[in-house]
Every structure is written in structure tokens, then in C-alpha cells.
Amino acid sequence: MGDSSYLNQHYEEHVRSRIDLVNSLMSLGVEQDLSLPAIAVIGDQSSGKSSVLEALSGVALPRGTGIVTRCPLVLQLKRASHGTAWSGRLSYQGYEVGLEKPEDVGDEVIEAQNTLAGEGHDISDKKINLEIFASNVPDLTLIDLPGIARVATGNQSDNIDEKIKKLILQYIKQQETIILVVVPANVDIATTEALRMAKTVDPEGQRTLGILTKPDLVDKGAEEGVVKTLNNQAIRLEKGYMVVRCRGQKDITDGMSLDKSLQKEREFFSNHMNFRIFLDERKASIPHLSEKLTKELVYHIGRSIPLLERQVIDKLEQTSTQLKLLGDRIPEDEAGRVKFLTGKILEFTQVLTNVVRAEEDLEDSDTRVFTKIRNLFKVWKAELDEKDKRLKRKMDAAAMKEYAEQHRGKELPGFLNYRIFEDLVKGHVKELEVPALDLLRCCKDIICMNVSEITTKFFEIYPYLMREVRINLEKLRDQEYKRAEKKLKSQFAMEKMVYSEDGLYIEKFLVVKSETEADKKSNSKDSDFDGTTQHLRAYLKITTDRLVNQVPLIVLHHMLDQYIGQMKEAMLGILTHKKFEKFTEERSDVAQERKNLRSRMERLEEARQALNSFVPV
Template identity: 85%
Template sequence: MANSCYLAQHYEDQVRPCIDLVNSLMSLGVEQDLSLPAIAVIGDQSSGKSSVLEALSGVALPRGTGIVTRCPLVLQLKRDSKDDAWSGVLSYEGYEEKLEEPKEVGDAVIRAQNAIAGDGKDISDKKINLEIYASNVPDLTLIDLPGITRVAIGNQSDNIEEKIKKLIEEYIKQQETIILVVVPANVDIATTEALRMAKRVDPDGQRTLGILTKSDLVDKGAEEVVVKTLNNHAIRLEKGYMIVRCRGQRDIMEDMSLDISLKKEKEFFSNHKNFRIFLDERKASIPHLSERLTKELVYNISRSLPLLEKQVIDKLEQISTQLRMLGDGIPEDEAGRVKFLTQKIGEFNQLLTDVVRAEEDLEDSDTRIFTQFRNLFSVWKAELDEKDKRLRKKIDAAAMKEYAKSHRGKELPGFLNYRIFEDLVKGHVKELEVPALGLLQSCKDIICVNLSEITTRFFEMYPYLMRQVKHNLEILRDQEYKRAEEKLKSQFAMEKMVYSEDGLYIEKFLAVKSETEADRKSNGKDSDFDGTTQHLRAYLKITTDRLANQVPLIVLHHMLDQYIGQMKEAMMGILTHKKFEKFTEERSDVAQERSYLRSRMERLKKARQALNSFVAV
């Protein structure tokens, strides 16, 4: 495992503080909240990417044909200060297995993949975490992702290619991730899907480093193509390309150690007439890759720090807001529960008071309940005016003559039977009763919807209490609606009595008479029935004005003042309800969400402290 020493030896002074910081953030579990600098290894199927990862880490990973990496393998290398120390911990989905020797890693990873993705060849997005503690490795995180395949075999999903690409993209799209694109040196890199995927998420190759493998399998005469790629003259990447020679299948079957493999790799590049220049330029071999990778990771960590700090601050603010919305939870002791429920009911009753006062808080697109009522009252007044206008046309002088022909009794010409006058008024009033009841129903619907929404928002975390409040809302709403309906019907029954206070009536009559005389002068017309029509018009004005105010007053009195007043009393009655304990039960998922948010806040606070300490140093 001497090859792994390169990661620990090169740039120790520069690397150690950065790696320690990222390691501490990972130990806190901060990667659940934001993206931390990491290294993802991607490649087409059988490209040799697991071999590269194996050479970098010193750990023998599973090999074979087909899809070998079937789950994301997060390899965390952690340096142990004890000489020759080595231990490992493999974990997934709550399961944990301790490893005593490096040779146990391969079988342990296979067992984990089978447990997660099944014994076949399908994949899963569930992660396997492998922690390696050793004296000759640095603190570093490497992520091995499934190789890209195009054809489903065996019991693989038909959309296996799509699933693998989606999984890979979730990792490599993170701006903090260094992408190692592994491409066999003996194939046309333009045909590799892994490189195309990297270019899509990192067009300029700012985060992408190309790794050419299987350098010993390049056909004679094809070396110039590889040289062109290594010189970044083919498909350009800002970070460029490197070339390695890892253990092949035959080397593994012959049990070649990683140390021997490194020596053979060095010999290979030193003696290769086309590639040895890249060894001198530190673009060839696993040790030089390790050195380059360490530099890139340190740079990436340093570049990511300002963004990490901002993300931590933003996340803390976001979680604080969510926790405020959830509240502190319900106390466990009885006195605390009584106090909690009393406060909650008081706050809700204040919301109801605000509704009556037309002072309730609104979302940008909402309208206050009272304002919605006013809009309906305006429609009601417009309907009264339209009905009045129609009747006035009906009782103009010419129409009255026709009407008198069929309704006239013993009276002499120029007189109109008072019963006919009453019939006209009663008919007019009868036509208005149905629209008035419709107005009441519309207002009932408005307050029903709005109070239901207010109740849901306010008590959504307390389902039993919310059901009781909504039950009370329905009972009292229907009760006040019935009372308002009865009062409206009574009002229209009274309107059929045809009555007005004398002084008020005379005032209206004189005003109408003045209007009529003005009309007579302008058009020169006169009629025996002008006096009668003037009386009718005067009384219609009184009726219209009375109903324009009285109907809305009845609606407001019952469907707003009385309804909400009764509701506030019912809310206070909950405090003495026999099922009081049930009303203080919280929705099952709320406590879990609160606990989850608090744990996130705690680790983010620690992460912020770690970042501040790092900056201070």
C-alpha cells in the first residue's frame, strides 16, 4: 500500500488544515444539508475506474465484467497516527460491519450491494459508506459510481442506462465535486458517454480531470492519438488529462500486490518512447495522479469555503423560520398543557376578532371577508336599482292607463284603487326576496371557506383540536344562517304591509313630484295618473333604500358579528371539554419534523463554528 503514501506525503502542510475541516464537517453529517468538496469517479462500463480508485486508496475493490459498482460507494480515507494501523467500517441503511484487514473490503462491498440492490445486476441510489483508517492514507473522500451501460442484461431494468445516468448526474452536478472521468486509452474518447456527461454539467472542464487507463493496451501506431489527448488537443478540458497503468485482471489473478503494480507502472512509462515525457511532466502514473488530485482538492476546498459559509448561514435562517412555524411543541405536564391550549385559543379568538374588525392578515392575493361582503352588498344595491327601474317603466302614465283598464273598479277616471297600489308594491317586494336570500347564501359560503382556511392553517398541527373547531364552526354557522334567513323572510313579510313614516314619505313624494313637473315642462306631457305614479315612485325609493341597508345589516349581524361571537364563546368552552387531553395532541409527524430540524440546526451551528475557527486560524 506504499502508493497511498503519496497522498499523505505531498503538500502535508497545505492539505492537512483543509482536509481536517472537511473531515470535521463530514463527521457532523453536514453533507445532508449542503454539498461538500468531494471526488467522484465516473466512466463507461469496464473503463477501469474502480482500478483507479483502488490504486488511489490502496483498497482492493470488487472487479469483474458487467456492472461491478452497483451502488454509490463513498470511500472515506482517514489517517490514523498509529504506525501500520488499519481498520475499516462498512455501513449502509443502519447496518454496520467492522473490517480487520484490507482483503476483506471487496467481499464486504459485494455483500452490501447485494443487500441493497439485490443479487442480480441492477443498481440502487442508496449509498454504501466505507471508512478506512490507516497510517498511510490521508483524510480524503472518493466516490465510486456505477459504470455507464447501454444494454440491459439478465434481470436488470430495461431503463438501466437512464437510471445510471440520473444517479451519476446527481453527484457530478454539484459544483463542489471534482469529476474524474476515466477513459480507456485504447478507445476513441469522443465515443465515451462519461466524458459527454461531464461536459454537460461542467462545459469548460473547470472541475473535470480526464484519466486515461489501460495504457498498456494501446495498439502500436495509435500512440499519437493518445499523445494528442494528453496534450489537450482533442476534447479540451481546462484541467487536462493524465494517464495511468493499473493492475489488470491477469495481475490480480497472479496476486500482484499494489506495491509491485506501482513499480511496474513506473517502469512502463519510463521505457515508453511516446509516454515517458508525460512521466517527466508529472502527467503519468498513480503517484503523480495522487499528487495532482491532492492539489486540486485543496484548491477546490479553498474555493468552496466562502460559498459553504453562506450556505450554512442561509440554511440556519431557513430552519429557524421553519421551527418558528412549528412552535415549541406541547408541554407534557397538565398545567403546561392548560396554559398552552389557553394561549392557543386566545390567539385564534384574536384572529376571529380581526375578521370582524376587517383587520385580518392577508396573503398578497387575498381579500378580507368584510370586503368580500361589501362587494356582494354593492351587487345587491345594483339589483335593487334595476328592479326599481323596471317597475318605474311599468307604472309610467301610459302603462298605468292600460293597467287601469284591466284592474279598475268603481273609482272615477284619474283615480287608482289603493289595492292596486298595494299589489304593485307587494309584487315588487316579492321579486326581491329570492335575491336577498341568495345574498345571504353567498355570504355564508364566503365566511365558510375563509374561516375553514384560517382554522386549517392555525390548527393544522393539532388534528383533533382542528376537527372540533371546524365542527363548532359548522354548527354555529348553520344556526346563525337559519336565524338570518328567518329574519330576512320576516323583513320581506313586513315590507308587504306598505308603510312609511309620514314625514319621510312626504319628503320623498315632494322630491318625486318636483322631478315629474320638470319632466312635464321639458316634454309637455300630462296625465290623469301622474299623481298615482308619483306616489308609487316615492314609496319605491323608500323601499329600495330600506332594503339596501336592512338586508346587509341582517347578514352582517348574524353571519359575522353573532356567528363569530358565538364561535369565540365555543372556543373558550373547549378548555372545560371532557376530551381536553385529546385537544392537546400534536400531529404525529410534527414532533418528528421538529426534532429533525433541531438536529439539523445543531449540526449546522457546529459547522459554522468549525468554519469560523478555520478562517480565524
């Protein structure tokens, strides 16, 4: 690769600083979080992709039939000063091995692929990093991706083609990625799957560069089509096309060195009637491709740095927000855990207190619990009023006379004994008991759902604590619900006893009498029962007034004040529970997520520092 003297020292520093910046970001692993400028190399199987990479890197990569590249291979080429011995380093998933000579590369890559993708022909999306330090390589980073298979062969999975395309798309769909499409010169480029895939993600060809290989295999007389492609007159790409001639299998078998291959390549293009013009235009040969790729990548990196800085800042903010949503990490020492859990419980009980006071935060709901319950109480009041209206319509003098006749004992005409009056009261009260119990159940559901949501919000990531809290909640809920139910039934049992304070009763009777005064003439022939009807309506109004307030008071007392009030006491008792240490254990997935987020924060912080300290040469 001695033809690389086109780079002067200043340009070398300019190139190295930018590529080193991206390589350092890659080594931090930030490509998991944001898209880094890169060159992805794709091609159909047997397109000559491996030969191009070998020529650029100066090392022999795995060769063979079928899928040879089975994992993404990040090839980091770093130019060393003249006279520096060749060295390399291969790493993947925490494993790292030093390489002393180029011949070691192929076997190590195969072993890495077998480890990540298994023995055979399957693929994996796990990356292998290969760093090469040599005086005869350009400063360049390339990502080699599996060759596109048309159909499964041998022991390959039936959907191997879909898996490969999915993996390739993960890389080439990123707008920060330059797509290097390798296509044999002796085939119709319009039929190649690699170029078709590049077009799907880069339809205008803004970031795609075409590389034609195997020009020596082009049939005589077919050179015009290759020339047309190289002149960007076939399928247009903004970055155009280049052509290279690499070692073939016979050259490798004959032991031809890469340096000798470069010499033969130059001779081929220099002596070719149709292609030599492209050598002069720097569109042919591996050295010119090396130069082109380096310039493209360096330009791409320089243009991407401001965007990377913004992305890092945005990702840091997002990650910080996600960590806050997970809450503070539990201290490891016992005193710290006690303090942490005490604070958590006090905060929880304060939120419950706010629910009772109708002062809870509305960030997760647009209606407070007390407001929802109050709306149910309005429905209860409306139901009582409606029953009162229906009773008024039913209790005219004619109806009362008919009822009295049906239930009459020894009474003389016009009389209604006390037992009949009491039966009417009991019948009316009985109709109200079921709606009252329904009201209790609905209010319980609203309150318990809200308390459950609060509990989940506070303790979901602490499974043992969550279980203990829910046990206490259910126990107190059932206890207070039963007490409220018992008290309501007791209330309705008492309502079946006819009683009212005399002054209150007379006051209510006079109001009813005044309301029905105008109806006396029309009911004059049944006037014997007018007074009885008025007495009954007056008493039932008193019953209604009692129930419209008493039922909600019973509900509120037991399902809010007592239920939540006792919950606060039960929560404080957790601090002395024998399973206290268990209560501070996080759910395993949350602990892992917290670890991942902290790890992301660390690498993004390092990435920000690297970007901030970068000084363009």
C-alpha cells in the same frame, strides 16, 4: 505507495487539516443540505475504474462483470504514521463495522450493497462510507460511482442505464465536485459516455480530470493518439489527463500484490518509448495521480471554505424560518399543553374579532372581509335604484290607466282602489326578495371562506382539533344562515303590508310630486291618475330606503356578529372537551418535518462551529 515522500510535514498537516474538515462535515451529514468539495470517479463499465481505486487505496474492491459498484462508495483515505497498523471502518444507514485487514473490505462492501440495493444487479443512491487508515495511503477522499451501462443485461431493470446516469448526474452537476473520468487508453475517448456526461455539466472542462488506463493494451502504432490525448490536444480539459497502469485480471489471478503492481507500473512507463516522458512530467503512475488528486482536492477545499460558510449561514436562516412557519412544538406535560392550546385558541379568536372589526392583517389578502361585503351592499343598493328607475318609467299616467282598466271592478273612471295599489306594492317587493337572499348567500360565502382560511392556517397541523373546529364552524354557520334567511323572509313579508309613518310618507310624497310637476301638462288628459302614480312612487321609495339598510343589517348581524361571536365561545369550550389530549396531536408528516428540520439545524450548527474553528495551516 512509498513514492509519496514528496509531502513534507508542513504540507501533510496542510493537506490533512483541509481534508479532515470536509470529512467531518460529511460525517455530520451536511452534504444533504449543501454541496461539499469532492472528487467523483466515473467511467464506462470495464474502464478500469475499480483498478485505479484499488491502487490508490491499497485494498481490493469488488470485481466482476456487469455493474460492480451498485451504490455510491465514499472512500476516505487517511494516512497514518509509519508503523501504525492498517485499520478500516465501513458504515451505512446507522450500521457500522470495523475492519482489521484489507482483505475484509471486498466482502463487506458487497454485503452493504446487497443490503441497500438488494440482491442482483440493481443500484441505489444510498451511500456506503469506507474509511481506511494506513501508512501507505494518501490523505484523499473519493466518491466511487456505478459504471455507466449501455444496455441492460441479465436481471437488470430495462432502464438501468437511465438510473445510473441520473445517479451520476446528482454528484457531477455540483460545481464543488471535481470529476475524475476514467477512460481506457485503447479506445477512442470521444466515444466514451463518461467523458460525454462530464462535458454536459462541465463543458469547458474546468473541473474535469481525465485518467487513461490500460496503456499496455494500446495497439502498436496507436500510441500517438494516446500521446496526443495526454498532451491535451484531443478533447481539451483544463485539468488535463494522466495515465496509469494497474493490475489486470491475470495479475490478480497470479496473486500480484499492489506494491508489486506499483513497481511494475514504474518499470512500464520508464521503459516505454512513448510514455516515459509523462512519468518525468508527473503525468503518469499511481503515485503521481495520488499527488495530483490530493493537491487538486486541497486547493478546491481551500477555495470553497468561504462559500461553505455563507451556505451554512443561509441554510440556517432558511431552516429557522421553516421551523417558525411550523409553529412552536407542543409541550409534553399536561399543564404545558393546556397553556399552549389556550394561547392558540385565544390568538385564533382575536383574529376572528379583528375580522368583525374590519381590522384584520392583510398579509394574506389585499382586501378586508368587511370591504368585500360592503362592495356587495353597493351592488344591492344599485339594484334597488335600478328597479326604482324602471318602475318610474313604467308608472306614467297612461300605463296606470291601462292597469286600472284591466283590474277595474265597480270603480268609476279615474279611480284606483286600495287593493290594486296594494297589489302593485306587493309585486315590487316580491321582485326584491330573491336578490336579497342571493346577497345573503354571497356574503356568507365570503365570510365562511375567510374563516376557513384562518382556521386552516391555525390548526391544519392538528387533525383532531381541526376537525372539531370545523364541526363547530359548520354548525354555527348553518344556524346563523337559517336565522338570517328566516329574518329576511320575515322582513319581506312585512314589506308586503302597506305602512309608513304619516310625516315620513307626506315628506316623501311632496318630493315625488315636485319631481313630476313639469310632466303634468304633457299628461293632462290622464291627470286623473297623476296623483295615484305619485303616491305609489313615494311609498315605494320608502320601501327601498328601508330595504337598502335593513337587509345588510340582518346579514351583518347574523353572519358576522353572531356567527363569529358564538364561535369564540365554542372555541373556549374545547379546553374542557373530553378529547382534549387528542386536540394537541400533530399531523404525523408535520411532526416528522419538524424533527427533520431540528436535525438539520443541529448538524448545520455543528458545521458552522467546525468551519469557524478551522485554522488554515
